[in-house]
Amino acid sequence: MSELIKDQYIGPDEVLRKKKDYIIPCVYHFYSKPMQLVKGEMQYLYDTTGKQYLDCFAGVSVVNCGHCHPEITKAVCDQVTTLQHTCTIFLTENIVNLAERLAQVTPGRLQKTFFCSSGSEANEGAALLASIYTGNQEFISLRQGLHGRTKLGMSLTGLQMWRTDTSPVGGISFAPNAYCYRCPYGKRHPECDLACANEIETIIKTTTSGQVAALIAEPIQGNGGIITPPPGYFKRVKEILEKYNILLIVDEVQTGFGRTGKMFAIEHYGVEPDIMTMAKALGNGVPVGAFTTRPDIADKYTRPGASTLGGNPVTSAAALATLEVLKKNNLPQQAAELGLYLKTGLTELQKKYPLLGDIRGHGLMLGAELVKPDKSPAPEQLDAILEQMKDRGFLIGKNGPDRNVMAFQPPLVINRKDLDNLLNNLNDILAAIH
Numbered sequence: 284m285s286e287l288i289k290d291q292y293i294g295p296d297e298v299l300r301k302k303k304d305y306i307i308p309c310v311y312h313f314y315s316k317p318m319q320l321v322k323g324e325m326q327y328l329y330d331t332t333g334k335q336y337l338d339c340f341a342g343v344s345v346v347n348c349g350h351c352h353p354e355i356t357k358a359v360c361d362q363v364t365t366l367q368h369t370c371t372i373f374l375t376e377n378i379v380n381l382a383e384r385l386a387q388v389t390p391g392r393l394q395k396t397f398f399c400s401s402g403s404e405a406n407e408g409a410a411l412l413a414s415i416y417t418g419n420q421e422f423i424s425l426r427q428g429l430h431g432r433t434k435l436g437m438s439l440t441g442l443q444m445w446r447t448d449t450s451p452v453g454g455i456s457f458a459p460n461a462y463c464y465r466c467p468y469g470k471r472h473p474e475c476d477l478a479c480a481n482e483i484e485t486i487i488k489t490t491t492s493g494q495v496a497a498l499i500a501e502p503i504q505g506n507g508g509i510i511t512p513p514p515g516y517f518k519r520v521k522e523i524l525e526k527y528n529i530l531l532i533v534d535e536v537q538t539g540f541g542r543t544g545k546m547f548a549i550e551h552y553g554v555e556p557d558i559m560t561m562a563k564a565l566g567n568g569v570p571v572g573a574f575t576t577r578p579d580i581a582d583k584y585t586r587p588g589a590s591t592l593g594g595n596p597v598t599s600a601a602a603l604a605t606l607e608v609l610k611k612n613n614l615p616q617q618a619a620e621l622g623l624y625l626k627t628g629l630t631e632l633q634k635k636y637p638l639l640g641d642i643r644g645h646g647l648m649l650g651a652e653l654v655k656p657d658k659s660p661a662p663e664q665l666d667a668i669l670e671q672m673k674d675r676g677f678l679i680g681k682n683g684p685d686r687n688v689m690a691f692q693p694p695l696v697i698n699r700k701d702l703d704n705l706l707n708n709l710n711d712i713l714a715a716i717h
């Protein structure tokens with residue numbers, strides 16, 4: 284990037300000052316001295332100095348097709364110069380075409396969609412629909428799940444860090460998550476017989492009134508620490524829920540659209556949810572959220588309730604183009620292959636460095652849990668590694684209740700050379716710590 288362009292920017296210090304003065308501090312940043320990003324090109328980001336970063340974070344699993352993907356950019360630009368907004372009251376082609384495409388790509392009988400602008404709204408809407416359909420008001424959620432920043436979204440969230448609301452919505456029971464590395468029962472799969480899933484039945488019978496609308500769960504918990512349930516987990520959960528006429532809402536906000544090596548992560552478990560929520564990668568960075576459900580459930584929601592910006596022609600154009608790019612380039616399959624490559628590389632590192640306690644995830648949604656020799660969380664080491672990786676040009680995520688899980692969620696258009704680079708640099712840093 285030329286000096287001329289660089290001079291157009293106010294600079295990182297001024298950005299930090301303005302952030303402090305004008306942005307509510309709940310918006311936080313990872314690094315002690317954050318870089319000022321100004322440009323994105325597929326899997327790469329650039330700061331004001333022209334320094335290139337490999338984005339292993341994708342804006343938390345948003346830009347699955349890569350930053351500023353030319354086809355998605357063109358679709359947005361074309362729409363922006365033609366018709367930017369109406370409102371769902373006046374139908375446009377984009378909204379119905381997008382709903383039709385979602386019916387085609389979502390599992391089983393999921394067919395009818397509601398559009399909004401974020402993951403939080405999608406989960407709120409899905410919970411509302413579950414209440415309308417079942418006539419029940421209670422919910423079950425999983426520990427370490429994250430479902431949004433609205434009042435209900437936070438109340439459904441099982442991570443203290445994201446539950447800032449001191450008066451959460453009532454009627455929510457939490458079930459243990461399928462955290463095999465730290466199994467609350469001290470068991471191992473498959474001998475455990477899915478004790479964590481079985482516990483849901485006990486919870487229904489003990490901590491609820493029995494009038495439960497739905498259980499909400501991420502198929503792989505993202506912010507919770509890339510918690511990846513073992514095979515059979517969701518089948519057992521669904522069986523239990525069906526026995527008590529409770530709906531299953533699957534939150535695919537972070538896992539959807541090829542991220543885990545399948546179009547949707549719940550496909551790894553062969554289960555058809557009753558309602559599926561989506562956002563993030565649906566618009567590849569353009570704000571669009573949605574939930575899709577079966578017609579018999581959808582058709583109970585007849586009262587007016589559309590969202591002003593939901594199904595906007597521009598965001599719908601972005602989502603249509605995103606779905607096309609994912610399909611045309613077979614990105615879910617690519618994520619499966621590259622994910623396996625990265626997981627193998629991380630597992631090799633794990634053999635050398637016991638700091639990497641557990642490697643987990645599917646496709647390009649992988650986590651490495653950093654632990655001390657006694658298996659207690661090692662967040663300080665993770666912070667040091669992430670700072671050094673940033674200096675070397677790699678942006679990696681961090682999550683889990685103890686902030687000790689390194690999260691790899693790059694754009695799916697990454698390649699093996701990028702991954703080799705990533706692994707080599709990580710190896711250097713781990714070797715120095717070791």
Ligand code: PMP
Nearest residue numbers: 401402403429430431536537562
């Ligand atoms: N669900 C999940 C699984 C998420 O990861 C997030 C955001 N991290 C949300 C819901 C909330 O989405 P949004 O920030 O778009 O409201």
